[in-house]
Amino acid sequence: MPSPALLCFLVFLAGVGASRHQSTLSEDNCTHFSVSLPHMLRELRAAFGKVKTFFQTKDELHSILLTRSLLEDFKGYLGCQALSEMIQFYLEEVM
Incomplete structure (x- = not known):
């Protein structure tokens, strides 16, 4: 089973990939970064939540x-x- 750090890294890479795609749309995208950051963080949080839920439902380890x-x-x-x-x-x- 992949470690949580690996999962976080993969989710982070997905967010970076999406943000790089958006940055190629316009040269002055960095000036709008502070406006788009909350939206990107919400998307990243939602994606991480899906990954976390998936692995938690597959987890058979029932320890404290x-x-x-x-x-x-x-x-x-x-x-x-x-x-x-x-x-x-x-x-x-x-x-």
């Missing part, structure tokens, strides 16, 4: 991903800090 102790760790200070750093990395590097 977060044990109670790990969940409590995420609720603590270090979990909050780690999540904050992950979000900051995503916003700075990915977006």
